[in-house]
Amino acid sequence: MSQAESLMRLDTRVSRRSNMLLEQGIGKPRRDKVCLGAFAFLFAEIIRYSQNRVLGIQDLEAKLGEIGRRVGVRVFELLMWREKTVHRETRVLQTLVFINTVVWRALFDKQADALGRSTENDDEYMITDNEPSILRYISAPKEMSSFSPGAFLAGVVEAIAECCECPARVTSHLVPAEDMPLKTVILLKFDREVMEREKRLEAGK
Structure with missing residues (x-):
C-alpha cells in the first residue's frame, strides 16, 4: 500500500469519527470521560498560549479568567439543557450549592470539598477544592510563584454566578496545606445589588 493510500484511509477514519461526534445529541450526557493527561496537556498549552500574549502575571490571570468565563457560560447552558431536574437558581445560597455540587460533578466527577462564608464580610463566600484536577500537572517557575x-476556574465560577443572576467578583487563591499542596479556595464577592436583593427577599418571607 502506498503512502498516499495510507493517508487517505487514515483521513477517512478520522472523518468518520468526527461525523459520529458531530451527530451525537447534546441532550444525552456522555458516560465516557476525557483523559486527565490529555486535558492537562491542553490546559498547559492554553497557559503557554496566553503567556505569550500578555505582559505580566496579572494580565495572564486575567486572560485565563476570560477563557474560563467563556467555558462557564457553555457549561451552564449545557447543564440547563441536559439536567431536566435542575432549574436556574437566582438566590445566593442556592447558586453556591448548585456550583459546589452540580457544576463540580459535571466538570470533575466530584463535588467541591467545602463551601463556606466569610466571618468578616457577609458578601464573601468560599468554595474549596483540596486537589483541583486541572492543576495536578501544572507547575510555575520560581519567578512566577505568585x-x-x-x-481559569475562577472565571468558570464567575460566569455561572452571573448566569444565575448573582454577579460576583471571583478570584482564585492557592492555600497549600499538609498533604494538600494544591488546595485552592475560590473566593466569591457578590455585588452590592445582589446582597440588597437577598435582604429584601429575606424580609419578605
Whole structure:
C-alpha cells in the first residue's frame, strides 16, 4: 500500500469519527470521560498560549479568567439543557450549592470539598477544592510563584454566578496545606445589588 493510500484511509477514519461526534445529541450526557493527561496537556498549552500574549502575571490571570468565563457560560447552558431536574437558581445560597455540587460533578466527577462564608464580610463566600484536577500537572517557575492557574476556574465560577443572576467578583487563591499542596479556595464577592436583593427577599418571607 502506498503512502498516499495510507493517508487517505487514515483521513477517512478520522472523518468518520468526527461525523459520529458531530451527530451525537447534546441532550444525552456522555458516560465516557476525557483523559486527565490529555486535558492537562491542553490546559498547559492554553497557559503557554496566553503567556505569550500578555505582559505580566496579572494580565495572564486575567486572560485565563476570560477563557474560563467563556467555558462557564457553555457549561451552564449545557447543564440547563441536559439536567431536566435542575432549574436556574437566582438566590445566593442556592447558586453556591448548585456550583459546589452540580457544576463540580459535571466538570470533575466530584463535588467541591467545602463551601463556606466569610466571618468578616457577609458578601464573601468560599468554595474549596483540596486537589483541583486541572492543576495536578501544572507547575510555575520560581519567578512566577505568585501566579495562580486557578484563575481559569475562577472565571468558570464567575460566569455561572452571573448566569444565575448573582454577579460576583471571583478570584482564585492557592492555600497549600499538609498533604494538600494544591488546595485552592475560590473566593466569591457578590455585588452590592445582589446582597440588597437577598435582604429584601429575606424580609419578605
